[in-house]
Amino acid sequence: MTSQLATSTKISWCPGCPNNQILVAFRKAVTELCEVGALKEENIVAAAGIGCHAKILDYLNMNTFNALHGRAIPAIEGIKAANDALTVVAFSGDGDSYSEGLSHLIHAAQRNSDINVFIHDNQIFALTTGQATATSPKGFKGLTRPSGSIEEPIDPLRMMMNAGATFVARAYAGEYEKTKEIMKAAIAHKGMSFIDIAQPCITFFDTRDFYKEHIVWLPEDHDTTNLDAAYHATKRDDGKIPMGIFYRADRPTFEQQL
Amino acid sequence: MDTVKQNIPVFTVAVVGAAGDGIKEGGLHLAELAQHIGCSVYLTMEYPSLIRGGHNFGRMTYGAREVHADHSALDAIIAMNSESVLLHLEELKEGAVVFVDAPHAEALKELSCKVVALPMMAAVKGAGAPHAAGPSVGVGAYCYLVGRSREEAEAMLGEVFGDILGGVAMNVSLAMRGYDAAKESGLMPKSELTVNGGCVHTGELLEGNKSVALGFLSAGLEFYIGYPMTPASGILHFLAKEAVTTDLTVIHPEDEIAAINMALGVAYAGKRVATGTATGGFALMQEAFSFAGVTEMPLAVAVSQRQGPATGAATRTSQGDLRFVVSAGHGEFPRIVIAPGDAAEAYTAARTALNLAWKFQTPAIVLLDKQLSESYQTTIVEKGAKVVTPHKPQTEGEYLRFRFADDGVSPLAFPGTSNAKVKATSYEHDEFGVASDKPEMVQAMQEKRWKKMEGIRADSRTCETVKVYGDSSAKDAVVFFGSTKGPMLEACKMIETPLRLVQILWMEPFPEEEVMKALDGVARIIDVEANHNGQLAGLLREKTGIVCHEKILKFNARPFDPAVLAAELRNKLSLS
Numbered sequence: 018m019t020s021q022l023a024t025s026t027k028i029s030w031c032p033g034c035p036n037n038q039i040l041v042a043f044r045k046a047v048t049e050l051c052e053v054g055a056l057k058e059e060n061i062v063a064a065a066g067i068g069c070h071a072k073i074l075d076y077l078n079m080n081t082f083n084a085l086h087g088r089a090i091p092a093i094e095g096i097k098a099a100n101d102a103l104t105v106v107a108f109s110g111d112g113d114s115y116s117e118g119l120s121h122l123i124h125a126a127q128r129n130s131d132i133n134v135f136i137h138d139n140q141i142f143a144l145t146t147g148q149a150t151a152t153s154p155k156g157f158k159g160l161t162r163p164s165g166s167i168e169e170p171i172d173p174l175r176m177m178m179n180a181g182a183t184f185v186a187r188a189y190a191g192e193y194e195k196t197k198e199i200m201k202a203a204i205a206h207k208g209m210s211f212i213d214i215a216q217p218c219i220t221f222f223d224t225r226d227f228y229k230e231h232i233v234w235l236p237e238d239h240d241t242t243n244l245d246a247a248y249h250a251t252k253r254d255d256g257k258i259p260m261g262i263f264y265r266a267d268r269p270t271f272e273q274q275l
Numbered sequence: 276m277d278t279v280k281q282n283i284p285v286f287t288v289a290v291v292g293a294a295g296d297g298i299k300e301g302g303l304h305l306a307e308l309a310q311h312i313g314c315s316v317y318l319t320m321e322y323p324s325l326i327r328g329g330h331n332f333g334r335m336t337y338g339a340r341e342v343h344a345d346h347s348a349l350d351a352i353i354a355m356n357s358e359s360v361l362l363h364l365e366e367l368k369e370g371a372v373v374f375v376d377a378p379h380a381e382a383l384k385e386l387s388c389k390v391v392a393l394p395m396m397a398a399v400k401g402a403g404a405p406h407a408a409g410p411s412v413g414v415g416a417y418c419y420l421v422g423r424s425r426e427e428a429e430a431m432l433g434e435v436f437g438d439i440l441g442g443v444a445m446n447v448s449l450a451m452r453g454y455d456a457a458k459e460s461g462l463m464p465k466s467e468l469t470v471n472g473g474c475v476h477t478g479e480l481l482e483g484n485k486s487v488a489l490g491f492l493s494a495g496l497e498f499y500i501g502y503p504m505t506p507a508s509g510i511l512h513f514l515a516k517e518a519v520t521t522d523l524t525v526i527h528p529e530d531e532i533a534a535i536n537m538a539l540g541v542a543y544a545g546k547r548v549a550t551g552t553a554t555g556g557f558a559l560m561q562e563a564f565s566f567a568g569v570t571e572m573p574l575a576v577a578v579s580q581r582q583g584p585a586t587g588a589a590t591r592t593s594q595g596d597l598r599f600v601v602s603a604g605h606g607e608f609p610r611i612v613i614a615p616g617d618a619a620e621a622y623t624a625a626r627t628a629l630n631l632a633w634k635f636q637t638p639a640i641v642l643l644d645k646q647l648s649e650s651y652q653t654t655i656v657e658k659g660a661k662v663v664t665p666h667k668p669q670t671e672g673e674y675l676r677f678r679f680a681d682d683g684v685s686p687l688a689f690p691g692t693s694n695a696k697v698k699a700t701s702y703e704h705d706e707f708g709v710a711s712d713k714p715e716m717v718q719a720m721q722e723k724r725w726k727k728m729e730g731i732r733a734d735s736r737t738c739e740t741v742k743v744y745g746d747s748s749a750k751d752a753v754v755f756f757g758s759t760k761g762p763m764l765e766a767c768k769m770i771e772t773p774l775r776l777v778q779i780l781w782m783e784p785f786p787e788e789e790v791m792k793a794l795d796g797v798a799r800i801i802d803v804e805a806n807h808n809g810q811l812a813g814l815l816r817e818k819t820g821i822v823c824h825e826k827i828l829k830f831n832a833r834p835f836d837p838a839v840l841a842a843e844l845r846n847k848l849s850l851s
Contacts, residue, residue: 026709062544062690067701074700075709080690082543083700083710084536085562091533095540095548096690098524099498103544103690121536124529275524 022047022058026075035190035216035225039137040073042190042197043106047079050201062096062105064089066113069144069218070137073108087118094130094271101272104204106133112142115151115171126180126209128271133203133210136173137190139218147221157222173213174251178244178264183208185247185264189232190216191225192260199262208270215258228258235261242266285338286468287346288417289363290410292355295327300440301353301410302333303480303651305417307435309337310480310653314470317761318480318651319345319834324505324589330359339470342652343617344761347836350468351420353413355395357382372420372462374413374453391416391460398452408440408449415450416457422464428454478655483647483758484509486618486654487577490625490641491549492517495663498548500526500538504556505590506645507579511551531556535563535576542572543699545689547663549629551577554596555586561604567638568608570699571677571685571724573666575629579643580757582832591832592645594757594805600642601782601814607721609728611639612783613738616760618654620739620780621647627738630664634734635727636684642782644805646758646834669695675706679719683726732784740786741793742778749773750798751848754823756780756811758834759803765837772848779811785818794821801825801847805834825850 022044030036043063050056061079065071067086074081084092084107093105114122114136125132141159142148149159149166152173156165177185184206188196196214203210217224233253239261240246247264290301299320306318314337323329336345351372354360357379364386367373373390375383380392395412399405418428429447436446481489488510491499499518501511511527518525528534534550541548552560557578567574578600582593601612611631613624621643628639669688674695678685685706688695698708703720705711745767752775755763760778767774777793779786794800802812802823807830812823825847829835 024709059693059695060691062697074698078696080697081699081708082540083698083702084539085566085701088532088536088563088566091528091536092540092543094528094533095498095500095537095542096544097540098526098537099541099544099546099548100689100691120529121533124533275526 022078024076024078028076029072030069031220033219034069035219036069036073036137038190038193039135039196039214039216040076042193042200043073044077046197046200046204050204055205056104060103062093062103063108064093064105065108066110066118067144068110068113068142070108070110070113087113088121090114090118090121090125090132090134093132094125097130097132097272098275106135106204108135108137111136111138111140111150111152115173119151123176123180126177126182126211129181129183129208129268131207131209131270131272135200135212135214137216138173138213139216139222140224141218141222143218143221172251174263175248177211178248181209182211183266183268184210184262186212186262187251187260188212188214189228189260190214191228195234195260202262206265208268231256231258233257233259235259235263283338283340285336285342285346286350286470287334287336287348288351288353289332289334289349290353290413291330291332291359291363292410293327293359294322294325294329294331295407296331296355297407297410297440298322298331298333300407301414302335304411304414304435306335306480306651308414308418308431309335311431311435312470314338314653315340315342316480316651316653317342317345319646320649322590330362332359332363337470343764344834344837346765346838348838351417353410353417354379355409374416374457376409389462391457391462393453393456395453398449402441402445402449404441404445404449408446411436411440411446411449412453415453418450419454419457420462420465421468422466425451425454478653480651481618481654481656482509482649482651483618483621483643484649485513486621486656487551487625487641487643488513488517489656489658490622491575491629492523493622493658493661494626494629495547495661496523496549496629497546498524498526498538498541499550500528500534500541500548501551502527502531502534502556504553506581506648507551507553507556507577507643509648510577531559532563535560538574539563539567539570539572542574543690543697547629547633549575549577551579554578554580554583554599557600557603564638565604565606565608566701568604568606568610568724569701569703571636572638572699573632573636574638575625575632575641576638577625577641577643579645579648581645588832590645592758592805592834593830593832594644594759595807595810595830597642597756597782597806597810597814600640603640608724609635609637609731610783611637611731612642612781613640614642614757614780614782615647616757616778616780617647618652619656622656624780626662630662631731631734633666634664635731636666636687637724637727642757644758650758676708677704677706677720677723679706679723681726682730683723684730728784735781735784735786738781740781741789742780743793744776744778746773747775748796749775750796751775751801752777752794752797752799753801753803753844754779754811754815755803756782759805762835762837762840763803766841766844769838769841770844779815782814785814787819790815791819791821799824801827801844803827803835803840805829
């Protein structure tokens with residue numbers, strides 16, 4: 018089934034790039050949802066902005082919308098508003114939606130638009146060969162500040178909870194089965210679904226070893242309905258990086274109220 | 276072609292005061308009154324960018340023949356304070372009457388003209404009416420001035436006042452206080468100001484923005500997405516109200532960039548959509564406008580000019596963005612730009628823009644300016660059934676969103692269609708819609724898109740791309756565009772020399788042949804536009820080689836005044 022969603026376009030990500038795993042996770046998520054009749058392939062629109070993440074669209078044999086840098090989110094909000102039968106997913110990057118198009122991300126959460134936003138968070142502008150983004154750690158040495166960045170990184174999960182997103186999760190591209198399951202849950206959720214996918218850039222900022230050592234998955238009994246608990250669960254004192262679905266809430270969507 | 280009627284007088288009244296004094300409502304009530312008795316009316320609103328204080332005025336010119344613009348020479352003024360009157364002193368005609376709120380009359384006692392004190396705010400307070408109902412008292416006094424009987428005035432105003440500012444009955448009663456006060460002051464009615472429906476204007480009082488909105492709706496508009504910015508907000512506000520009771524969807528998102536990108540998503544999903552903004556907001560939309568070009572997205576945009584650069588004179592008019600809009604968006608791609616000159620043309624332009632955007636799958640702009648967007652004029656709009664030009668549908672075989680075609684127009688399918696993968700991409704792409712920067716593909720796609728221009732040109736010939744007024748064989752010609760049409764047609768009535776008036780409506784594709792035909796045989800061309808650089812003259816020269824011999828340029832963020840323009844034209848015409 019997966020092959021039906023592939024195009025003949027040759028993949029141009031670096032060999033071994035975790036973006037490949039995000040692609041596989043998404044194809045599998047869609048295939049499985051279609052198999053059980055939860056989705057129809059022609060009713061999916063996959064969108065992206067500009068950056069390495071966006072190449073994913075050329076490898077997806079489905080409806081796609083490759084927006085401008087930072088503008089995939091308003092585009093899919095428009096698509097969803099125009100046709101509520103469609104399921105819309107925007108792939109975006111930390112450069113694409115935490116730096117360039119941040120306001121759209123926040124406002125989409127504020128209005129609880131029934132869209133899915135999957136961020137390929139590699140903590141770097143990779144396609145432009147290595148500059149700091151809004152999630153690069155302080156001190157990161159990029160082309161635009163060779164002596165190290167002087168800005169603290171933003172915290173996307175807490176930011177999205179504050180903004181009103183009704184589905185907030187973090188996944189790791191390297192564990193694509195888990196990523197796939199979170200994607201499926203996000204797509205099934207009615208309202209603004211947000212997944213920050215840690216995606217090491219193996220060429221310009223290789224964090225694979227860091228993540229292997231620091232990932233911890235949320236316990237099964239984590240209460241996803243408690244915003245306060247979800248907020249605090251995103252960070253740990255021991256420096257480990259919690260992964261999983263932190264928060265879920267039912268709220269009327271923007272499109273339902275239009 | 277208009278036959279310019281001479282010697283039919285027009286009359287002008289201004290309602291003046293501070294922001295919050297109900298100047299707009301007062302001006303509109305006067306305009307509605309004049310329209311009610313069958314006059315042609317033009318009402319301009321001038322206001323600074325603030326909510327309270329400052330100097331606002333609504334100036335209304337009416338008469339028993341077509342009125343294309345308001346005049347500055349005032350027959351009467353209704354003033355909420357004395358300072359506002361002093362700002363208009365030079366505009367008062369001999370014998371003009373000044374109605375002023377009573378406490379301010381003392382400050383005007385040195386004026387040579389007739390000053391009539393009216394108990395405006397006293398009446399408002401006594402009636403418990405909203406502050407902004409003050410001008411209603413002046414409207415009643417004006418009815419007395421023009422010689423209407425008390426009964427006539429009461430009946431007419433009952434039909435003119437709407438359910439605002441405390442309601443119809445309250446405002447009629449306020450107006451009658453003004454009527455009585457004017458009579459008791461000993462003021463003699465001036466019968467010459469009475470116009471008994473000489474031209475029996477059957478149209479409606481329309482502002483350019485509303486006209487654009489109606490034009491879009493007539494072409495099947497389903498979505499309007501916009502962020503408020505003067506002078507384009509009127510389109511958004513009107514459509515937002517329409518959306519309450521119709522299938523139309525209106526969204527006001529976080530900024531202009533979101534607005535146009537959302538609109539692109541709506542178009543991609545198959546719904547007819549427009550966005551609109553001022554030229555400053557359109558500057559923010561540039562990248563996405565270019566996106567509409569590369570993705571061949573059907574998108575209509577209403578762009579209203581105000582005086583720049585930057586925030587500029589935020590609530591004032593300008594024609595300084597013609598060149599910006601004609602070349603908007605980076606990269607080269609076909610677009611349509613239509614610049615209507617009045618409310619009726621604005622309706623047609625909006626309808627054409629949305630329809631041609633869908634027919635040719637490319638962005639189309641209606642270029643407005645503050646003077647057109649926010650002025651009201653009696654307008655006859657031929658509102659028939661909706662005219663929704665179909666798009667080229669998907670046919671059999673494999674679906675290729677960007678399939679090469681002789682006319683450059685590919686079949687259009689939307690997501691949700693089985694067996695069609697619908698691709699849109701900001702990157703240059705192949706026929707399927709996958710990114711490609713191969714030289715032969717880049718060139719082929721560019722050629723494909725530009726093939727549409729032939730079809731667009733052919734369709735433009737069924738539209739009024741150029742209009743000629745006045746004496747079409749005159750040796751002296753004037754070229755102009757947009758709202759300058761109004762003062763130009765008014766000014767022409769004050770000039771003895773035969774003039775060929777050439778209005779250019781289509782800016783892209785530029786109607787070269789039509790313009791050359793319109794200007795055939797002229798000895799002298801005078802360019803009239805509201806900007807510093809003579810942008811239309813530049814475009815005309817670039818496209819046709821025709822050089823304007825003289826220019827009358829105005830860039831003080833105010834529209835042309837007919838009498839002043841006439842004087843400048845006479846001056847230019849006297850040059851040999």
